[in-house]
Amino acid sequence: MPENCTSNDCPLEPRISALERANEQHGKTHRELFKRMNEGERDNAVQDAHYKTISKKLDEIGATVKTMADQVRSIGLARKFRHSSSMPMQDKEISEKI
Secondary structure, three states, X not given: OOOOOOOOOXXXXXXXXXXXXXXXXXXXXXXXXXHHHHHHHHHHHHHHHHHHHHHHHHHHHHHHHXXXXXXXXXXXXXXXXXXXXXXXXXXXXXXXXX
């Protein structure tokens, strides 16, 4: 093989062209992979934000339920205390039904 070739008769030209085409294809593949990775990262960030919002709402609901349960208990205790001397049997029946 001659070391100096002209543009018309270089025996390495087909290999060089094939490598250039492969390099272009690899570049397209890499761009697509990076695009998909970026989309995945963005989707994960959105999902994390949704999870944080859901978690916050659940905490708020839990606190509300606890407050309401405490209120129900205090109403029940006050009612039980108020009626304990006059109607002990009726309170006992009510508490058994609950």
